[in-house]
Amino acid sequence: MNHRGGSAERETATAVGTDAGVEPRVGNGAGATAGGWQTLAHLSRWNARHWPQAPAMRWRDPDGGWRAQTYAEAWQATQETARGLLALGLRPGDRVAVLSRLRPEWTTTLHAAAATGLVVVSLLPTTVPEEISHVLGDCEASVVVCEDAAQLAKVRTAWPRLPTLRQAVVLDDPQEGDAVLRAEVLPQGEAAVSQAGAAAMHAAPDQGIRRAMTLARLRELGRRAVSAQELQTYADAVGAEDLLAIIYTSGTTGPKKGCALTHGNYVSVLRAHPQPPPTPDAGPAHTNGTLLVVTGPHTIAMLMQILSWWSRYTLAYPGGGPDHVVRDVQDVRPEILPLVPLALEKLYSAVLASFAPQDQPEIRRAALTGLAVRQKLARGECVPARLRNWFEDMDQTVFQAVREHFGGRLRRMTVSGAAVSQDILAFLLGCGVPVVECYGMTETAAAATSNHPHDYRLGTVGKPLPGIEVAIADDGEVLIRGANVFAGYWGYDEGRFGAIRDGWLHTGDLGVIDSDGYVSLTGRKKELIQLSNGMAVTPHPLERELRTSPLISNAVAYGEGKPHLVVLLTLDEDGARQWAAVRGLPADVPSLARTSQLRRELGHVLEAANARLQEYYRAQAFTVLDRDLSLDEGELTVSLKVARPVVLARFHDLLESLYA
Known part of the structure; x- marks a missing residue:
């Protein structure tokens, strides 16, 4: 272990x-x-x-x-x-x-x-x-x-x-x-x-x-x-x-x-x-800054309501639902911003939308170069004068404009609760946005591991927090032990229910720990899809790649017992409208979803995602809904993750038709 x-x-x-x-x-x-x-x-x-x-x-x-x-x-x-x-x-x-x-x-x-x-x-x-x-x-x-x-x-x-x-x-x-x-x-x-x-x-x-x-x-x-x-x-x-x-x-x-x-x-x-x-000069009105919570009153928000007062932050409340996150962040200008991936994706889409469509590929490439320079500087390596001058100019102009989308005062932005696009994280880090990926669950009081701005590894959820142990079981399951692990499920006998065995919480997540102690999550035990060729694959790599597109809000892979994966897509309303406006297409999502131009573009997005994945993670076909997944309909969980069994059951016939 x-x-x-x-x-x-x-x-x-x-x-x-x-x-x-x-x-x-x-x-x-x-x-x-x-x-x-x-x-x-x-x-x-x-x-x-x-x-x-x-x-x-x-x-x-x-x-x-x-x-x-x-x-x-x-x-x-x-x-x-x-x-x-x-x-x-x-x-x-x-x-x-x-x-x-x-x-x-x-x-x-x-x-x-x-x-x-x-x-x-x-x-x-x-x-x-x-x-x-x-x-x-x-x-x-x-x-x-x-x-x-x-x-x-x-x-x-x-x-x-x-x-x-x-x-x-x-x-x-x-x-x-x-x-x-x-x-x-x-x-x-x-x-x-x-x-x-x-x-x-x-x-x-x-x-x-x-x-x-x-x-x-x-x-x-x-x-x-x-x-x-x-x-x-x-x-x-x-x-x-x-x-x-x-x-x-x-x-x-x-x-x-x-x-x-x-x-x-x-x-x-x-x-x-x-x-x-x-x-030492802090007076009775001193605050360490503002902490903005944009999630509903669930796992992350519960911890933040306590943490803000423990750390003497001013707790700011959201002005609306997930669709208002961009306005809330710009109005509040927080120092601390805990997010779930869906909220991060909306903020990222708003950043990209602030640039002309033809300039967006160049901005992405510049951010990756900026990330490489920042990593060199962090390691104390020499950066050529010409590259350093370019970087300093970009950091004071384009990259600063990106940071202003987050209020301009951000000291730390965390993302946890579901799989997050590494491309989005790399873009933001390259622009100097202090974002880190973390890991926790309700059963661990929302915390277990974290990256750190000065101790960060992309593709991981960081190292265990002080006082917390993380291990990997023989079957790949992530196990957690520490004083943060919950007392058990209300009304259940833990001796028989078995979420905690020998002091270790069995999380249901799959993962690995590298030689430096960084934890990476690879999927969920119950979400593995068994293809007809005997290969067991996790849906997350495909879904994560597809969600990097400004057009896509959610992606749900399907394929149990099938020869290959297919995927259900939903449109990001803001990103889709901007894309449609440039091309003179309908602005409303139901009408846009039926156009051949959009389906052709989504086909290109899927091709690009497949090209970055191993063969068994690739989807051979897709379908797109005329609406987003809904929390009210039970298609999203309270932490805004896809309620996979609900979605797959509700759209079963539509997904099956992709194999015809």
Whole structure:
């Protein structure tokens, strides 16, 4: 078994790099040690005490402007939410689900749970009632926090099947026209607020109060019913082994399973991040920069909501879905930018689209030359004067223009969550964009390995983080061991389920470790395609090559039991529209997808991809959909990866027709 461990001395990290936050310290509480924290129970309070004026969060208001909240204000919201949840009768270990897009109240609810020993359960806002019923029933949630009336309505559909669910909390006040809902969630007067809390506190779990209140009322209830000292007592009692979160995996077959993650899991990841250079003149308003999260409230976002406050970054929230990532990045101008490959591809497409089509091949070649020069300089090698002059000129003009697409202040951009195009990474690195590829999964609190700007190898996901070991099993499966590895799947007996055996997490990923300790991922055990000639191939090389085209958003290979692969393609809306405009073709994707010109171009793209691959990875035919894959339709997972079984089943006949 090939085996590598992370060095405690080597500076590497999955998200923030060499200028991550100083580890906070406290002097009391069961969750604290002399050397630092074991839990996150005191994090929000600590930041408010030491950096009260520093901006904790930024978000876009409905009018399009940006608002901010300081750490002092964030702690006020956090502790009032925590006291309100306690006033509802919740006790350590009880589950609080959140059904909302990522927003400041999501973060303060997470930190409220951390401060009380409660367990937060994440639900995407696109979750359908059937899945809400499964998740809330499986984790036996006591309270669900809903973003608005629409989310509450979905919970109501599932509520009759949820005997443990006592209360819903609505973040947004009901609209004036919704009289019934307003009467329910806005009890009038101090007595009504106190009665609502008392009813929930004394109800048996199977009584199901089945009422809702606004977050404002919950916070008011907390101020009246639970003292700050009582909250401090709960925070002091939280231990490293206590659960903080249950995140349901994006399983593509069967019911979702909840990954049970402890305070200790997350703290171990945070400790893997090195401290920033000391800033002795840092005042109470000092921030280490802005961290923009563009994903939904799932694995990566859960870690970032904690990491940003641990490292004293300002956490910025997305203004929209994946289609808004380009605008969000340019508006926020972040220093730290964690991405999934789909978001990176959209940003890359926007960069290319800023150059005339006829200039794009030359820009790509220039970026590769720029990468070669940067690598020479990093190794201390001599660069010929003429080449150095060319490079310095490009770095101040063209390459700088590329960097401006990312806001111009970027210190570190990470990409993880799925296979990523090495061509895109090489292009961005050549232009001086500080992007690194990382690896982690929900079961490892989102982190396991990382490249580093000064210790980087293209084609790999880097080396194990400090305190984490990675090994390769005899069948090629990647195994991970460390304090970051989760406690198990909620409700499953790990002794029988077997995700963790002899202390090693069996990831289901296939990979190799080179002689220098860099980890490379080669596929998924369950996604291998067995061709009729006996060859077992992974679909990822073909799909990754095809997604480098600005025209293509997703590619899904098919071929189980067949003599060769074929592939299903979807169009990148922005890239396709630009391509169509130059040629006078229809701008709408459904019409464009039917044109012979587009199909001919996609044929050329496939030919070019095949030319870069071994024969058994090549596809002999393709088909293109008239729409992109959809998260709402279950064709993409919550981390925006292709839900392969769903897509292959839905488009089975279309793919089979390619063999006719």
